[in-house]
Amino acid sequence: MKFRIFTEPQQGATYDDILAVAQTTERLGFDAFFRSDHYQAMGDGDGLxxxxxxxxxxxGLARETKRIRLGTLVSSVTYRPPGILAIQVAQVDQMSGGRVELGLGTGWFEQEHLAYGIPFPAKRFGMLEEQLEVITGLWNTPAGQRYDFAGEHYTLVDSPALPKPVQARVPVIVGGGGAKRTPKLAxxxxxxxxxxFPDFADIAAKFDGVRAACEAIDRDPxxxxxxxxxxxxxxxxxxAFTRRAAAVGREPAELREHGLAGTASEIVDRLGTLRDSGVECVYLQIMDIYDLDHLSWLAAEVVPQLR
Structure with a gap:
C-alpha cells in the first residue's frame, strides 16, 4: 500500500504552515503530499x-521538497479554464522535476464561488469531461504541432500546446461515487x-464498476x-486518540465508524480490510496540520505494518 498525506488548508493555514507539513511528510517517508483546492473554510472555523x-x-513546494509526489485532491473545473490549468500543472511539473499529479473534479462548494465571484453552473459534469479531454490533448500534442478543440463549454483554436510537462504522462486522478458517468471518465x-470518504461496504463494487468501464473500451483495468x-x-x-479527535471536532465513535481511527492496531485492521477491497493507495486526511507528532506516530506505528 502507498500512503499519502492529504490536507485541507482552506480551514486556516499560511504557506509556511503547509510547507512544514509537506517537508515532514517527505522526511517521514510518505509517498506524497496532496492538498484540497478550496477558497473558503467549511464548518464553524473562521479560516484565518x-x-x-x-x-x-x-x-512553492515543488522547489522546497525533493522526493514526494505533489498534487490536488481535487481541483475544481470551475476555477480555471483548461488551457490555463494545463499550463500551470506543466510548469509545476517542471519546477518539481516531474513529481506532479492532477486530481480534477466538478466542484461542489457553492458558497466559496459566491464569496469570490466564481461562476457555479448547475451542470458541471460536461465541463469536467471537456477539461480532461483538453488538458490531456494539450499535453499529448507533439511539440511543433497545433491543437484545436471545439466543445460545448470550451473552444481552443490553433494552440501551440505548450509548455510540456516533464513527465511523459502526468498522472490524472478522477474520483467520485457515481455509478455510470464517473467510471467511464476514469x-x-x-x-x-x-x-x-467512501462507505467501506461499497468500495469493492465501486472499483468493479471502473474495471468494467475499462474493459468496455478495451483498456486494461x-x-x-x-x-x-x-x-x-x-x-x-x-x-491520545480522544484528545486528537476533540482537536478536530469529531466524536471518537463516529471517526471509528467512518475513518481510520483509534489505536495503531485498530487502524491497521481497517487498512487491511481496505486492502482486501482493492485499495492500493490511501490518502490520510489530516485535519490538524499543526500536530506533526501525529504524522510521526502514523509513520512509525501504522505505515510499516502495511507496506
Missing part, C-alpha cells in the same frame, strides 16, 4: 489567515480512480491505481 491557492502553493482519461481518501485520527492509547 485566509485561503491559499492550491497551484501557487504546489509551485476509464478514458485517468491513471488513478479515487473514492473520497490494471493500468489504473485504485485509491481511497479517509480521515485519519489516531493515538498510542485511548486518551
Amino acid at each position: 489567515p485566509g485561503p491559499t491557492d492550491a497551484w501557487t502553493t504546489l509551485a 476509464a478514458r482519461f485517468a491513471t488513478e480512480f479515487n473514492l473520497p 490494471a493500468e489504473l491505481t485504485y485509491s481511497a481518501a479517509l480521515i485519519a485520527v489516531g493515538g498510542h492509547d485511548e486518551t
Whole structure:
C-alpha cells in the first residue's frame, strides 16, 4: 500500500504552515503530499489567515521538497479554464522535476464561488469531461504541432500546446461515487480512480464498476491505481486518540465508524480490510496540520505494518 498525506488548508493555514507539513511528510517517508483546492473554510472555523491557492502553493513546494509526489485532491473545473490549468500543472511539473499529479473534479462548494465571484453552473459534469479531454490533448500534442478543440463549454483554436510537462504522462486522478458517468471518465482519461470518504461496504463494487468501464473500451483495468481518501485520527492509547479527535471536532465513535481511527492496531485492521477491497493507495486526511507528532506516530506505528 502507498500512503499519502492529504490536507485541507482552506480551514486556516499560511504557506509556511503547509510547507512544514509537506517537508515532514517527505522526511517521514510518505509517498506524497496532496492538498484540497478550496477558497473558503467549511464548518464553524473562521479560516484565518485566509485561503491559499492550491497551484501557487504546489509551485512553492515543488522547489522546497525533493522526493514526494505533489498534487490536488481535487481541483475544481470551475476555477480555471483548461488551457490555463494545463499550463500551470506543466510548469509545476517542471519546477518539481516531474513529481506532479492532477486530481480534477466538478466542484461542489457553492458558497466559496459566491464569496469570490466564481461562476457555479448547475451542470458541471460536461465541463469536467471537456477539461480532461483538453488538458490531456494539450499535453499529448507533439511539440511543433497545433491543437484545436471545439466543445460545448470550451473552444481552443490553433494552440501551440505548450509548455510540456516533464513527465511523459502526468498522472490524472478522477474520483467520485457515481455509478455510470464517473467510471467511464476514469476509464478514458485517468491513471488513478479515487473514492473520497467512501462507505467501506461499497468500495469493492465501486472499483468493479471502473474495471468494467475499462474493459468496455478495451483498456486494461490494471493500468489504473485504485485509491481511497479517509480521515485519519489516531493515538498510542485511548486518551491520545480522544484528545486528537476533540482537536478536530469529531466524536471518537463516529471517526471509528467512518475513518481510520483509534489505536495503531485498530487502524491497521481497517487498512487491511481496505486492502482486501482493492485499495492500493490511501490518502490520510489530516485535519490538524499543526500536530506533526501525529504524522510521526502514523509513520512509525501504522505505515510499516502495511507496506
